[in-house]
Amino acid sequence: MEEAIRPQAVALDARLAAASDAELVAACAEGVQEAFRELLRRYRKSAMMLAYQMLGNGEDAEDIAQEAFVRVFQAVPKFRGESAFSTWLYRIVTNLCLGRMRRSHPTVALESVAEPGTADGPAQQVAEGMLTREVLAAMPPELRVVLLLREQEGLSYGEISGALHLPMGTVRSRLSKARKRFRKVWNQLGESREKTK
C-alpha cells in the first residue's frame, strides 16, 4: 500500500512545486491543504526574515510569521488576486510588525544579537550582519520597511506601493531617504565601533 501511495505523493509534490502562486492560492481557497503547505514552504523564510529585520528579535519574528500565515489561511477565500500573493503576505507581515512595535516599544531592542566572537561563521561576516541589523533598527520603521521590501524581498516599486498602500512617488522618495539614512548610520556606528576597539 505504501509503495503504491509513494509515486502518487511524489507526483503531487512535483505538481505543487510547479504550480504558480495564483494556482496555489486558488487551491487553498478550495480547501486543498497541500497547496497551503507549499505556500508555507515557499514563503516562510522570507516572511520570517522580513519580520526579523523589522523587529530585531528572532522569537518575535517567528511569532509574527506564523500569525501572518494563519491570517492568510483565514482570508484566502476572500483574496481577489488583485496583487501577487507575496505582496499580500508581506503587507500582512508588515502590518503585524508595525502593530507589535507600536504596542511594545517605540525603538527596536537588539537583545538577541550576539556579540562578536560568540556566533558561528566568519567573524567579519557576523560583525557586518550585526552592524546591518543595528543600522536597520536605528531607522524609522517607515523607511526600514521600504528598504527591506526592496533589498531583501526584491519587490518592484509598484509591488511595494501595493503592499504598503503608498503612492509610487512616496515609495521612491522613502527608498532614497532610507539609503541615505542607512549610509549615515552605518558610518556613525562603524566609527564608534572603531573607537571602542
Place this chain on the structure above:
Amino acid sequence: MSSYLDGELQAARAARLEAHLKTCPYCQAELRAMRGISAHIRAASTELQVSQDFDQRVLRTVGYLEVTGRIRKQRSFLRPLVLAAMTLLALLGMIWYCLWRPPLLPVPVPHGAAAVAPAAPQNAPLPPPDTRRR
C-alpha cells in the same frame, strides 16, 4: 540615483545618468555605496534559520481554527431553526384554538320543558290577550 539602481528610472533619464556617471567619481562612489547597502542587507538575511517545527505549528493552529469555525457555523444554523419551529408551533396553536376548540358547556334545561324561546325584541308588539273560555 536610487531609482536608477532599482531599474525604475525612465529610459531617457537613465541614459543621461549613465553618461554622467562615466565622468563623475563622486556619483560613482555614491552608486557603489548604494550597491553595498543591498549586499549587506541580503547577506544579513541569509543568517536566520527557520525552526523545524514552524510548519507544524502553523498547520496545528490553522486546523484548530478551522474546527472552531465549523462548530460556530453549526450553532448559528440551529438558532434560526429553533425560532422557526417555535413560531410554527405558536401558529398551529392559534389555528387549533380558533377552529377546533371544544364547544362551550350548554345551559342546563328543567325536565320536560321546551327549549327556552329566544327573548322577544324590545319593540315587538304585545301578543293579543287569550279570550278563549276555559
